[in-house]
Amino acid sequence: MRQAISEPIARFIKTGKFNAKVITMKITDEIFQIGGGGLTSYEDAAIYLINFDGHAAIVDAGCGGSHKKLLKNIRACGVSTDAIEYLLLTHCHFDHTGGAKALKDEIHCKVISHELDAPFLEQGNPIVTAASWYGSGMTPFAVDRKLSGAQEDIKLGGRIIQAIHIPGHSPGSVAYLTESDGLRVLFGQDVHGPLDSSLLSNKEDYLRSLNLLISLEADILCEGHYGIFRGKDEVKDFIRSFLKS
Numbered sequence: 001m002r003q004a005i006s007e008p009i010a011r012f013i014k015t016g017k018f019n020a021k022v023i024t025m026k027i028t029d030e031i032f033q034i035g036g037g038g039l040t041s042y043e044d045a046a047i048y049l050i051n052f053d054g055h056a057a058i059v060d061a062g063c064g065g066s067h068k069k070l071l072k073n074i075r076a077c078g079v080s081t082d083a084i085e086y087l088l089l090t091h092c093h094f095d096h097t098g099g100a101k102a103l104k105d106e107i108h109c110k111v112i113s114h115e116l117d118a119p120f121l122e123q124g125n126p127i128v129t130a131a132s133w134y135g136s137g138m139t140p141f142a143v144d145r146k147l148s149g150a151q152e153d154i155k156l157g158g159r160i161i162q163a164i165h166i167p168g169h170s171p172g173s174v175a176y177l178t179e180s181d182g183l184r185v186l187f188g189q190d191v192h193g194p195l196d197s198s199l200l201s202n203k204e205d206y207l208r209s210l211n212l213l214i215s216l217e218a219d220i221l222c223e224g225h226y227g228i229f230r231g232k233d234e235v236k237d238f239i240r241s242f243l244k245s
Contacts (some may be wrong), residue, residue, distance in 0.1 A: 023039060023069070023072065023076050024049075027180075027185070028180040028181040028183065028185065029181055030050060030051050031048060031049065031051075031180050031185060032048065033047070033048055033049075034073040034076075034077065035047025035060075035066070035070050036062070040062055040066035040069050040073070041066040043063045043065065043095060044062030044063050044065075044099075045093075045095040045190070045224040045225060046189065046222065046223065046227075047060050047061060049074060049079060050156065050178065050180075051077065051078075051079050051083070052156050052157035054157065055083065055156050055159075056084045057084065057085060057086040057087070058084060058088065058103065059088045059176060059222070060087075060089060060090055060097070060189060060224070061087060061089070061096065061097055061099035061100040061102075062095065063098035063099060063136070064101075064102050065098075065099075066099075067099055067103070067106075070099065070103075071106075081106070084107050085110065085156060086109055086110050086112055086154065087103055088154070088161070088163070088174075088176055088187075089111065089112060089117070089143075089174070090173060090174050090175065090187065090189035091113075091169060091173040092113065092117035092118075092120045092121050092128065092129045093170065093199070094130050094131040094133070095130070096189060096224065097138070098131065098134070098136065098139075100141055101139050101140075101141035104142075110144040110145060111142070111143050111144050112144065112146075112147065113143045113147065113174070114146065114148070114163075115146035115148050117171060117172030118146045118172065120138075121138070121140065122140055122141070124137065124138040124140035125138060127198055149165065150165050151163065151164050151165065159179075160178065161177070161178040162176065163176055164177060164216070166188070166212060166213060167205040167206075168193075168195070168201060168204075168205040168207070168208070168209045168210075169193050169194075169195065169206060170200060171200050171202070173209070175187060175188045175213060177216060183220055184216070184217060186213070186216060186221050187222045188221055188223060190224045191221070191224075191239055192225065192242055193206065207243065210239055211243070213239050214239050217232055218232070218235050219232060221235040221239075226238070
């Protein structure tokens with residue numbers, strides 16, 4: 001089933017009043033949502049924290065307008081910013097990467113992106129990154145590790161996170177797959193798209209990538225804008241809905 005949002009977050013969505021003490025969402029004992037609408041800025045795509053026995057990574061960085069709040073949310077999970085080794089970017093779009101440079105500068109983590117999206121981040125391209133959609137510019141930053149090929153392993157605290165190339169929404173879109181609490185957890189941001197020529201989207205690649213995501217048999221899907229889905233059938237049904245549309 002899709003994970004229900006907490007009552008305080010539901011109240012925020014309905015009334016605009018938010019209990020500042022409720023600032024993260026637990027997904028497993030090792031994985032939390034720390035950013036996104038209701039947690040940081042409404043413009044941010046979801047931001048996730050992985051903590052493997054004191055070795056941590058962040059998945060995506062939001063737009064960057066709620067940088068201080070994001071740092072507080074990390075600490076609220078019992079994780080020191082010194083423990084964060086990687087910023088794992090799923091793709092180059094601004095609502096996922098606009099805050100990357102500030103995080104990189106402050107916590108000195110290594111930024112990982114696919115080599116097909118990395119140039120647009122390093123050049124600060126406002127069109128392909130969709131920064132212009134947000135009335136903003138993209139501040140360029142260096143990508144420390146550029147993924148290539150269909151799959152690469154990232155080691156974190158003796159554990160493995162698989163980086164899987166899923167082009168379509170952007171040329172270098174990546175999903176990250178790992179195991180936590182005995183469950184296969186998939187960070188498949190922006191499964192829903194959209195596809196747009198200015199983003200260098202490719203429909204045929206996108207449809208192939210959706211089928212690849214279904215084949216991964218994930219128990220939990222952490223999506224960028226639609227929330228968290230639990231159970232293999234729920235995950236597959238959500239992804240399949242975009243094949244049909």
